Amino acid sequence: MQAIGFKTSLPISEADSFIQFEKETPVPKGYELLVKIQAVSINPVDYKIRQNSLKDKISDNPKIIGWDAVGVVEAVGENATLFKKGNNVFYAGDITKDGSYQEFQLVDERIVGSPPNNIPIEASAAMPLTSLTAFEILFDRMQLSAEKDNGKSILIIGGAGGVGSVAMQIAKNILGLKVIATASRENSIEWCKKMGADFVVNHKNLLQEMKSIGYETVDFIVDFVDLNQYWNAMVELIKPQGKIGSISDPTEPVNLRQLKSKSVSFHWELMFTRSMFQTDDMVQQHRILNQISKWLDDGILQSTLTTTLQGFSVENFKNAHTQLESGTTIGKLVIKY
Numbered sequence: 218m219q220a221i222g223f224k225t226s227l228p229i230s231e232a233d234s235f236i237q238f239e240k241e242t243p244v245p246k247g248y249e250l251l252v253k254i255q256a257v258s259i260n261p262v263d264y265k266i267r268q269n270s271l272k273d274k275i276s277d278n279p280k281i282i283g284w285d286a287v288g289v290v291e292a293v294g295e296n297a298t299l300f301k302k303g304n305n306v307f308y309a310g311d312i313t314k315d316g317s318y319q320e321f322q323l324v325d326e327r328i329v330g331s332p333p334n335n336i337p338i339e340a341s342a343a344m345p346l347t348s349l350t351a352f353e354i355l356f357d358r359m360q361l362s363a364e365k366d367n368g369k370s371i372l373i374i375g376g377a378g379g380v381g382s383v384a385m386q387i388a389k390n391i392l393g394l395k396v397i398a399t400a401s402r403e404n405s406i407e408w409c410k411k412m413g414a415d416f417v418v419n420h421k422n423l424l425q426e427m428k429s430i431g432y433e434t435v436d437f438i439v440d441f442v443d444l445n446q447y448w449n450a451m452v453e454l455i456k457p458q459g460k461i462g463s464i465s466d467p468t469e470p471v472n473l474r475q476l477k478s479k480s481v482s483f484h485w486e487l488m489f490t491r492s493m494f495q496t497d498d499m500v501q502q503h504r505i506l507n508q509i510s511k512w513l514d515d516g517i518l519q520s521t522l523t524t525t526l527q528g529f530s531v532e533n534f535k536n537a538h539t540q541l542e543s544g545t546t547i548g549k550l551v552i553k554y
Contacts, residue, residue, distance in 0.1 A: 218242045220319035221534055222279030226272045229538045234267070235531045238279055242321050245294040249323045252306055256342035256553040257317045258285040258522075259537040260379060266312075267538065283316030284309050284489075287332050287342040291321065299326045299503060307332040307506065309346035311492035318534060320554070327499045328492050330506020333513040340520035341513075343549035344383070346488060347521065348509040349502055351384040354439055354462045354486035355392065357501070361437065361460075367393035370432065372454060374420065375441035377405035377547045380464065382412050382521040384439060389413035390517050397432065399423065399442075408547045412521070423450045435459070445469050455481050462486060523548035 220240050227234040245251045263282050271280060287307040290300050300306060308329040310316060315323070332341040355361050371388050375381045376398025388394040390413060398409040399420035409417045418426035420442070427433070434456040440447060440463040448467075452475045455461055461476070462484040473483060491499045512518040524540070526533040533552050540546055 218320040219529065220279070220281050220315075221529070221531055222281040222318065223267060223271065224277075224279050225275045226268055226270060229264070229267075229535055229542060234538075235534050236279060237531050240319075243323050245292050245297070245323055247294045247296045248325045248327055249294040250290050250297060250300055250306065250326050250329060251292040252286065252288040252308075252322050252324060253291050254286050254288040254317055254320060254322055254554055256287050256339045256551055257283050258343045258346075258379075258549050258551045259534075259541055260284060260346050261541060262312075262346075263316075264538045264542050281315040281318050283318040284312065285342055285344075285346045286310065286317035286322065286324075287338045288322075293326070297326045300329065305332050306330065307341050307345050307510075309349055309488060309502075312489040313493055320529065325492065325499075326503070328502040328506075330503055330510055333510045335514045336520055339525045339551045339553050340522045341510075342551045342553075343379075343520050343522040344509060344513065345506060347379040347383045347549065348518075349505055350380045350464060350486060350488045351387055352505050352509065353488060354464065354484065355384065355387055358484040358486050359437065359439075359460045359462050359482075361392055361394075363392050366436070368395065369436040370395045370397065371437040371439065372427070372432075372435045373398045373414075373439050373441070374447055374451075376400050376409040376412070376414055376417065378441055379521060379546075379549050380441045382408070382548055383518070384441070385409065385412040385414055386518050389415075391512070394437070397427070397430070397435065402545075405547055412519075420447070423447065424453060427454060437461070439463070440465055443467075444471055448472075448475075452476065455479065457481070460484065521548040522551055524550040526550070526552045528552070529554040 397416045398414040444467040457479040
């Protein structure tokens, strides 16, 4: 089988930032599925790990990344019961294992779902990682629900990105929240409105922008960009007894004590936690993906796919990483094999 990886962390413009190579097709064991991959989507975590995981060192074996895929089950391990050969699947995988930049991949069935029936495979490939992240931060971490939170307000920092695009839809269409998203460019503002934002504010002057739309404070805030950059504004904007969630990687400590007077709770989300630690509720990701699939089929959610590249090639993966590193990507970019 063919795979694409890297032996050292290089700028994407370098010739060997990605290399194509041949490896043996693996055999599934235990709960594993062997999946023939049809399409993958590219996420910021992809280029961050490419840039940093093999910095100042050279690996004997190329590292294979990629954490979104749609494909067909080719074989199953002896403990697998959720899927069988020939089933269509989609998933975001496990950051501790080989990723999806290859023709076949092993993945634990407990973090795999059945893709939607009513949308193309490339539209399905765009959804797993961002949907799992958005679902987990809103439901599993912050414990929001339509029953108790309908009509409340949420500020989504980074609305036009992959996770923000799904979080806006869930917040609006499932939870019934009043959605305020941040964006600054004309096309990203329009995208946020399309994804369900009631208001779009410019993150460059967040406090003033929020006041201009009549919001001194909000019930909930989720940060999908940079906790350090927006921390002081979030402390000011969050209502007493509100909730803040984040997926970003702060380079400096944040002062949680600033939340004490308002009794505000703070919630981290990392989509890979369940698979990394083999948690008792690991199969929850199987259930979440099936729920996302149903919402997509029912039209409650729409795919966030915006760009598709055709073909399994080093050139396509380089182009995809170049685009994401530019910081101007709206929605999701998919490579169809």
